[in-house]
Amino acid sequence: MSEFSALKELSARVGADPLLVQAAGGNTSLKQNGVMWIKASGKWLRDAASRDIFVPVHHGALLAALAMNDPACEACTDFVLADLNATGLRPSIETTVHALMPQRVVVHVHCVNTIAWAIRGDAEQRLVEKLKDFNWAFIPYARPGLPLANAIDARFKPGIDVLILGNHGLVVAADTVVEAETLLDHVVNVLVKPVRTAVLPDLAALHLICQGTDYVPAESNGTHALATDIFALEKGKRSVFYPDHVVFLGIGVATEIESCAPLVALPGKGVLIRKDAKSAVEPMGRCLADVMRRVEIGDPLTALDAEAIDRLVNWDAEKYRQSLNAET
Numbered sequence: 001m002s003e004f005s006a007l008k009e010l011s012a013r014v015g016a017d018p019l020l021v022q023a024a025g026g027n028t029s030l031k032q033n034g035v036m037w038i039k040a041s042g043k044w045l046r047d048a049a050s051r052d053i054f055v056p057v058h059h060g061a062l063l064a065a066l067a068m069n070d071p072a073c074e075a076c077t078d079f080v081l082a083d084l085n086a087t088g089l090r091p092s093i094e095t096t097v098h099a100l101m102p103q104r105v106v107v108h109v110h111c112v113n114t115i116a117w118a119i120r121g122d123a124e125q126r127l128v129e130k131l132k133d134f135n136w137a138f139i140p141y142a143r144p145g146l147p148l149a150n151a152i153d154a155r156f157k158p159g160i161d162v163l164i165l166g167n168h169g170l171v172v173a174a175d176t177v178v179e180a181e182t183l184l185d186h187v188v189n190v191l192v193k194p195v196r197t198a199v200l201p202d203l204a205a206l207h208l209i210c211q212g213t214d215y216v217p218a219e220s221n222g223t224h225a226l227a228t229d230i231f232a233l234e235k236g237k238r239s240v241f242y243p244d245h246v247v248f249l250g251i252g253v254a255t256e257i258e259s260c261a262p263l264v265a266l267p268g269k270g271v272l273i274r275k276d277a278k279s280a281v282e283p284m285g286r287c288l289a290d291v292m293r294r295v296e297i298g299d300p301l302t303a304l305d306a307e308a309i310d311r312l313v314n315w316d317a318e319k320y321r322q323s324l325n326a327e328t
Contacts (some may be wrong), residue, residue: 004030004037006177007105015045018222020109020188023280024285025244026169029098029106030177031059035081038098040089042326055091056084062099066149074145096149099184103161103173105180110244112287113191114170116294117277119241121302127164130144130190140305143311144243167242167304172210194295201270215257215264215272225293227251227265232292237265241291241304246309248284 001009011028015021027039028048036059039045043053062079065072072078076095092098098106117123124138124169136158141150152163161183163171172187174180201224206217218224227233240246254261262277263285273282295301304312 003032003105003177007037010053010107011039011045012050012176013050014109014184015048017079018286019112019249019290021045022244022283023248024109025110025287027094027098027108028090029092029095031104033061033316035084036062036092036095036099038095040087041092043089043206050080052087053089055087055089055170057091057095057099058083059099059210062095066096066099066153069146069150071146073149074230093144094148095267096145097163097171099153100149100152100156101161101163101171101173103180105177106171106173107184108169108171109184110169110242110287111188111191112290113188113193113294114164115168115242115291116193117191118164118168119291119295119301119303121300123164123166131162131187134187135159135161136164136165139166141165141167141308143308147311148269149318168223169242169303172284175298183202185270195233195290196229196293198225198289198293200224202268203270206266206270206272209257209266209269210272213257214260214275216275218263218271218273218285220286222289223282224270224289226285226289227267227269228272229289229293230267231297232295233265233267235301236292239301240309241303243304243312244284245288246304246312248278248280249288251309253285253288256316259299 008029024042024044026045029036029038036057037054038057040053040055048061049052057079058081073096076091094108117127137155139151139155142148161173172180172183174183184271199223210216240251249263254264262274262281264272271285
C-alpha cells in the first residue's frame with residue numbers, strides 16, 4: 001500500500017470515530033515530492049477511502065508566503081496545484097498548520113478528551129505532567145488561518161510533534177502514516193478524562209413534542225446527553241468553547257423549539273434536530289455533549305469571547321466550508 005493510500009485509510013478510521021472527529025472537522029495531510037496533499041475544506045474525513053477529498057498544495061510556495069505573513073495564506077487557494085486538483089476543491093481552512101509542521105504526515109483532530117482539557121484556563125499547566133513523555137507544545141487559542149499559523153510559529157521548536165491547540169483540538173505529526181497513528185493513539189490515551197454516564201432520553205415525550213413541528217428527536221443517545229446531563233447543558237447553553245460549536249450550532253444552545261434553532265436541548269428530556277438542519281448539526285451537538293460530560297464542577301473553563309466568535313463567523317474561508325456542509 002502506498003503512503004497516500006495508507007493516509008486515506010487512517011483518515012477514514014479517524015473520521016468515523018465521533019470522539020476524534022465530528023462532521024467535516026479535523027484534517028490530515030501528506031507531503032511528498034514538494035506537494036502537500038491536504039483534506040479539502042468542508043469534506044468529511046470518514047469519506048477519505050471512498051471519495052477524492054484531498055487537494056494538492058505547493059508546499060514550498062506556501063512556506064515562503066507564510067514567512068512573509070502573506071494574506072494569501074488565509075485561504076491558501078493561491079497555492080493549489082490546479083493541474084493535479086481534479087476536484088476543484090479548496091484546501092482545508094487549517095492548511096497552514098499542516099504546512100508549518102516539518103514532518104511528512106500530519107493529523108489534526110477535534111478529540112473530545114483533548115478539548116475537555118484545552119478549554120480550561122489552566123490547560124497548559126495541567127498538561128505538563130500528563131504529556132511529560134512527549135515532544136509537545138501548547139498553542140493558545142487563535143483563529144485558524146494566519147492567526148493560528150503565527151501562534152504556532154511563536155512556540156514551535158525543533159522536534160515537536162504534538163500540538164495542543166487551546167479551545168480547539170490536537171495535532172500530531174510523524175514521517176510515516178503508521179508512526180502518526182501510533183503517536184495519535186498514545187496521546188489520546190494519555191488525555192482520557194472520566195466521563196459521566198449518559199442518561200437516556202424520554203423518547204415518548206420527545207415524539208409527542210415533535211408532533212406538528214419541524215423537529216425530530218436526535219438519533220444518538222450521545223447527542224441526547226446534552227439535555228439529559230443537566231450539568232452539561234448548564235455549562236454549554238450560554239457559552240462557546242471551540243470554533244465548530246458556533247459555526248454549526250450558533251452561540252450557546254437553544255432550549256425551546258420556538259427559537260427555530262437547528263438543535264434544541266429540552267432539559268431532562270433530550271435533543272431535537274430541525275428536519276432541514278445541516279448534516280453536521282447532530283454530530284456537533286453530540287461533540288458538545290461528549291466534551292461537557294468530561295467537565296467537572298469547578299473546572300476553570302475559558303470560553304471564546306465575542307471578538308473571537310465574530311472573527312470566525314465572518315471569515316470568508318469559514319463561510320465557504322459551511323456552504324459545502326449545506327450540500328452534504
